[in-house]
Amino acid sequence: SLQFEAQLAPVAGExxxxxxxxxxxxxxxxxxxxxxxxxxxAQQLEDRDPVAAIxxxxxxxxxxxxxxxxxxNLGRLHAEAGDGDAARDCFAKALELDPSDATAHYNLGVLxxxxxxETDAIGSxxxALELDPNLAEAHYNLATLFDQSGDxxxxxxxxxEYRKLTR
Numbered sequence: 001s002l003q004f005e006a007q008l009a010p011v012a013g014e015x016x017x018x019x020x021x022x023x024x025x026x027x028x029x030x031x032x033x034x035x036x037x038x039x040x041x042a043q044q045l046e047d048r049d050p051v052a053a054i055x056x057x058x059x060x061x062x063x064x065x066x067x068x069x070x071x072x073n074l075g076r077l078h079a080e081a082g083d084g085d086a087a088r089d090c091f092a093k094a095l096e097l098d099p100s101d102a103t104a105h106y107n108l109g110v111l112x113x114x115x116x117x118e119t120d121a122i123g124s125x126x127x128a129l130e131l132d133p134n135l136a137e138a139h140y141n142l143a144t145l146f147d148q149s150g151d152x153x154x155x156x157x158x159x160x161e162y163r164k165l166t167r
Contacts, residue, residue: 035064042073050077068094072103084111102132109141118145136165 038060045053057074061067075090088111094104109124122145125138143158 035060035067035070038063039067039070042070046073046077050081053077054081066097068098068101068104071097072101072107075104075107079107079111084115087111100131102128102135105131106135106138109138113141113145118149121145134165136162139165
């Protein structure tokens with residue numbers, strides 16, 4: 001048996017881990033188990049790793065699809081990544097769950113405005129303001145749209161509301 005071991009070739013090298021950037025998250029020792037854990041993890045990852053945050057929101061929503069906040073946050077990340085269709089689907093899902101969510105209406109307005117669909121954007125912003133009159137950003141965006149369309153009276157009204165709310 002000693003003769004056999006001597007015939008084995010020596011190991012050429014050691015197995016090493018791949019280098020990783022210092023600021024990446026180490027894998028969690030235990031994967032989140034509940035929708036709430038995945039939602040919390042997604043929120044923590046948003047600024048550092050939006051791709052991982054999207055994955056965590058999806059995992060959370062698979063476990064609990066009736067989470068308006070999860071759909072809105074996932075939609076916002078899709079919008080920031082340039083995927084307007086996926087964002088719109090998420091905001092629509094949030095509104096199916098809660099038709100009175102002003103943030104979802106506002107976000108649909110932003111998507112419409114970015115896509116050059118001013119009439120749709122105005123409708124979404126108005127609906128958002130019906131639900132939450134203190135949504136300053138909706139007033140600002142309406143002021144911008146009305147200014148561009150030449151409706152200076154409506155533009156002034158909305159910029160004044162915006163200024164009142166942001167003082």
